[in-house]
Amino acid sequence: MYPQAPPRRRSAYGAPRRKPGCGPRAGIALVMMVGALIAFYGNSQQNPVTGETQRVALNVDQEVALGLQAAPEMAAQYGGAETGTQAAALVRQVGARLVNRTEARTSPYKFNFHLLKDQETINAFALPGGQIFITRALLNRLETEGQLAGVLGHEIGHVIQRHSAEHMARAGLTQGMVNAASVATDGQAGQMAAMIGQTINMRYGRDDELESDRSGLRYMYEAGYDPRALIGVMKILDEASGGGPPEFLSSHPKPANRIQHIQQLIDEQWPGGLPTGLVP
Numbered sequence: 001m002y003p004q005a006p007p008r009r010r011s012a013y014g015a016p017r018r019k020p021g022c023g024p025r026a027g028i029a030l031v032m033m034v035g036a037l038i039a040f041y042g043n044s045q046q047n048p049v050t051g052e053t054q055r056v057a058l059n060v061d062q063e064v065a066l067g068l069q070a071a072p073e074m075a076a077q078y079g080g081a082e083t084g085t086q087a088a089a090l091v092r093q094v095g096a097r098l099v100n101r102t103e104a105r106t107s108p109y110k111f112n113f114h115l116l117k118d119q120e121t122i123n124a125f126a127l128p129g130g131q132i133f134i135t136r137a138l139l140n141r142l143e144t145e146g147q148l149a150g151v152l153g154h155e156i157g158h159v160i161q162r163h164s165a166e167h168m169a170r171a172g173l174t175q176g177m178v179n180a181a182s183v184a185t186d187g188q189a190g191q192m193a194a195m196i197g198q199t200i201n202m203r204y205g206r207d208d209e210l211e212s213d214r215s216g217l218r219y220m221y222e223a224g225y226d227p228r229a230l231i232g233v234m235k236i237l238d239e240a241s242g243g244g245p246p247e248f249l250s251s252h253p254k255p256a257n258r259i260q261h262i263q264q265l266i267d268e269q270w271p272g273g274l275p276t277g278l279v280p
């Protein structure tokens, strides 16, 4: 939803401060990364789910691999994954329900839903390939299961619409990044993964957000959740942002505008009104 690193303990790039890597393998990795940055490999592919022709930097397998590789490092930046609790199970269950009852099920992506321990940073985000995260700080503020479905559905939308791979193509980032990560030694792998994580987790554009809101609403409905719960999420985010412009809204549509937009989408998609019996 708001793909951005937490504000604390970060270097300029948002990655945890570490000693810079050295040694030949790191050098090779860096050269490969620079090569990737300079070269332009973005190619057009048809989206396997939506059929849309997109310029993306990675194929589906690479998206999955990169997401899996970066996931532990991303989780670590938010206090690590919370496991074995009811809350973690709820996140997994709601995520699975959304996947199993929507087009996400037939997509080539393997979705995993992680609860992160961070109690201060209100955030949710998706890595390419299906790794989806929500922080404790955000989960604790949600009031209903439908709202959780709203957050996760929106993130599923980012994955299926391949926003990260599109973003990387626009930024000229490519397979070279993946290669660089695999060349790095164990010690540097985490560092490289962090860089990749940060890069692919660059903020989405406004259009990406609105597009994911649209898909999220549809997924919610198809999974039996009331799409109007997403409006509740936006209100919660709006309240949480009180007192100064929150960093996570810097490149995003303001919640107030998104509420308007979401209401409009709901009116368009369900002109006769929504049925009763949906999970709020």
Ligand SMILES: [Zn+2]
Residues within 6 Å of the ligand: 001, 002, 003, 154, 158, 204, 208, 209, 212
């Ligand atoms: Zn988003």
